[in-house]
Amino acid sequence: MNVIEGGVCAAKGFSANGVHCGIRKNQTKKDLSLIFSSVPASAAAVYTTNLVKGAPLTVTKKHLSNGIAQAVICNSGNANTCNANGIEIAEEMSAIAAKALGISAEDMIVASTGVIGQPLSMEPIAAGLPELVAGLSPEGGQAAAEGIMTTDTVRKEVAVEFTLGGKTCRLGGIAKGSGMIHPNMATMLVFLTTDAAITPAMLQKALSGDIANTFNMLSIDGDTSTNDMVTVLANGLAGNPVVDAEGEDFTAFMQALNSVTIALCRKIAGDGEGATKLLECKVTGAADLTTAKTVAKSVICSSLLKAAMFGADANWGRVLCAIGYSGANVDVNKVDVAFRSAAGTVEVCKNGAGLDFSEEIAKKVLLEKEIEILVELNSGEISSTAWGCDLTYDYVKINGDYRT
Amino acid sequence: MNVIEGGVCAAKGFSANGVHCGIRKNQTKKDLSLIFSSVPASAAAVYTTNLVKGAPLTVTKKHLSNGIAQAVICNSGNANTCNANGIEIAEEMSAIAAKALGISAEDMIVASTGVIGQPLSMEPIAAGLPELVAGLSPEGGQAAAEGIMTTDTVRKEVAVEFTLGGKTCRLGGIAKGSGMIHPNMATMLVFLTTDAAITPAMLQKALSGDIANTFNMLSIDGDTSTNDMVTVLANGLAGNPVVDAEGEDFTAFMQALNSVTIALCRKIAGDGEGATKLLECKVTGAADLTTAKTVAKSVICSSLLKAAMFGADANWGRVLCAIGYSGANVDVNKVDVAFRSAAGTVEVCKNGAGLDFSEEIAKKVLLEKEIEILVELNSGEISSTAWGCDLTYDYVKINGDYRT
Secondary structure, eight states, X not given: OEEESOSTTSSTTEEEEEEOOSSSSOTTSOOEEEXXXXXXXXXXXXXXXXXXXXXXXXHHHHHGGGSEEEEEEEEESBOOOSOTTHHHHHHHHHHHHHHHHTSOGGGEEEEEESOSSSOOOHHHHHHHHHHHHHTOBTTOHHHHHHHTOSSOSXXXXXXXXXXXXXXXXXXXXXXXXXXXXXXSSSOSEEEEEEOOOBOHHHHHHHHHHHHTTTGGGBOSSSOOOSSOEEEEEEOOTTOOXXXXXXXXHHHHHHHHHHHHHHHHHHHHHHTSTTOSOEEEEEEEEESSHHHHXXXXXXXXXXXXXXXXXXXXXXXXXXXXXXXXXXXXXXXXXXXXXXXXXXXXXXXXXXXXXXXXXXHHHHHHHHTSSXXXXXXXXXXXXXXXXXEEEOOOHHHHHHHHSSOO | OEEESOSTTSSTTEEEEEEOOSSSSOTTSOOEEEEEEEEEEEEEEEXXXXXXXXXXXXXXXXXXXXXXXXXEEEEESBOOOSOTTHHHHHHHHHHHHXXXXXXXXXXXXXXXXXXXXXOOOXXXXXXXXXXXXXXXXXXXXXXXXXXXXXXXXSOEEEEEEEEETTEEEEEEEEEEOOSSOOXXXXXXXEEEEEOOOBOHHHHHHHHHHHHTTTGGGBOSSSOOOSSOEEEEEXXXXXXXXXXXXXXXXXXXXXXXHHHHHHHHHHHHHHTSTTOSOEEEEEEEEESSHHHHHHHHHHHHHOHHHHHHHHTTOOOTHHHHHHHHTSXXXXXXXXXXXXXXXXXXEEEEEETTEEOOOOHHHHHHHHTSSEEEEEEXXXXXXXXXXXXXXXXXXXXXXXXXXSOO
């Protein structure tokens, strides 16, 4: 398997585009994206567990009930959530896009992201659609990645190439962060495409299995959005024997999927709202997976630890504290903690008590942009990783004044 | 019942003091406090549920096994947690203070707050103790309140006067915030004193019942400290008939206790690390208490909402979002939301959808220092309140650089 250039257009038969249609005031920001497969594709999705759900999720869920879709339309700048006419608007977005593409509205995935509770007007969307459709091209992946951004500072694309039944397949995706992100079944917006041939059922199985250890282990701010969604379209144009059961090919597909989703997790975490650092908490030596995941998530979500990482302060007591209140059944007297980065490793805690470490070296380690927080529980063989970012002045700034 | 001046020395027979002994580098900051009852008192306490527990909690728990105590010693600047010799140090702190006071070490409550994982030296404590004990006085409550402060910007004292069996009783307390505070059984350090006569069992019952709706509904940053403790000493010097069962007197005592703990909750929340605003989320119309509390806590803990409140931005979608992911079984289509302050009330959401409100009035309401977030679930008769604060640049500043 190789990482390759590109995102949603890396796989055969996919074209995409992104334009500014006027939902966002800033005319330099794209706010409407389209992804199109030249043939109908197997489709799978996971959605937020928030009881408050964006209207587009309800519409998409209905459309995907047959496991088939052919296109994705997504706007930024407005979540179309908590609006009395939300479903109507999401259905109309699907309908006019489908009509322009010459496909059935039931084959549309529709998504929205942005402010909650402000009516979404169809006007800019209808006005922008002709340009959006006319500009669809296999080179349009970047534009599509830009059109779904909100407070993201960089667009997020990943793609890999792998082999199934002797055929070269590709799988790529785009993602939007970067606030209101917290693990729970699904998170944020991620659109994945592949030319692998795989049944809708196996595609859903692959996706649901994968996110438990990837997007569900990602937290920017502890807030689970109302509009989180991850979708994958598999159009089969690679010509591999259809993956319709577990086995070697399914495992290879899972590996390709996992490498793309982990890369997107790291991109989303590293570009969290206001973030200056990507944090990865790697828990090892757990007795079971639930313990490993619970501990990793608790550490990555601690506001105090996140602020300490911003300040490059090796305040490991906050790691112990977060392990202690996580709810996991951990023997805190066995816990070892270290911080690791490109600048080296500093061991700070052994068997639950502090080590005498060099503050100078610790500072050097923590001044890097990517920090690993290593937690060894010394109670078993199970591991888990969670992804997050530091808590900074800019997170407060961005979210103290988001709507204006 | 009347609110009166003072704190831990408001009740008869209590004296207190606070000094700088040298645990904290800043010589203008007191770091060692003592509270003393002239006679042995009924004693009750609640402790953190964090699996990582400060050594002083273990020692205090042992000392309170007979329900009797006579004094409290507490240092700031060092949590005496995750230290190999922590228990030894906490026992020695108790022993030397008890000796100086002429009481048994088993009648000491011992507490520590500050950085985790740095060895606590007995030297400054032993050196400061003579001055600390010599200065004990009924006017020393303020000094004691100052000696337990860490990042607190103001000292926190409250006292009330009430009547039990025809006798005037007093109950007062001091508290320290202001970070690593999140509801779970007990939170932060609170020391309460009263001259009411009440058995240890009824005192514990009163305290445990009270904190479920007061300190456990308080969150500054979602981090449950390793050293949280609330204690109450009742020395009986008011001369009322001993409260040894439920009934009118117990109810009156509970009311007095509740008025002090709620006032301390508000003080702790309003002085949360970096806070510029006190936030109170008042949930009404819930079908049951668990739902009401879960919703109130989830809203008050949302980083996104806290940042919006800092920016005086009426971004009510974040309230709905936090209700939706709270885990409570809520019909989100019935939820009404309003913001209220001294400047007025602005209704922003009705039946789960946005209302057309004046942004100008909303801004005026939210620029006040005390904000109520009113959530009506329209599904029953049960209410709950949670307390918190906004998320600000200064929270990040304080916690990005706490140890230096």
